[in-house]
Amino acid sequence: MGKIVLHLDKMMVERKISLNELAEKVGISNVNLSKIKNNRVTAIRFSTLEAICEVLHCQPGDILEFETD
Numbered sequence: 047m048g049k050i051v052l053h054l055d056k057m058m059v060e061r062k063i064s065l066n067e068l069a070e071k072v073g074i075s076n077v078n079l080s081k082i083k084n085n086r087v088t089a090i091r092f093s094t095l096e097a098i099c100e101v102l103h104c105q106p107g108d109i110l111e112f113e114t115d
Contacts, residue, residue: 048114054083072097
């Protein structure tokens with residue numbers, strides 16, 4: 047079975063935005079955004095994903111990747 051891998055950390059580096067700045071603009075806590083950034087979540091709300099994509103000017107596929115075992 048495969049898994050979804052998040053590449054938010056890479057996108058944040060490319061866009062030169064800090065965790066604190068992104069969390070504030072997206073409207074979620076630093077702790078929750080850190081969990082997303084470090085692949086420590088099992089789910090993400092579409093509204094959160096939409097907000098992240100809007101702030102980073104990217105597509106969900108730029109952040110999410112499906113890896114097979």
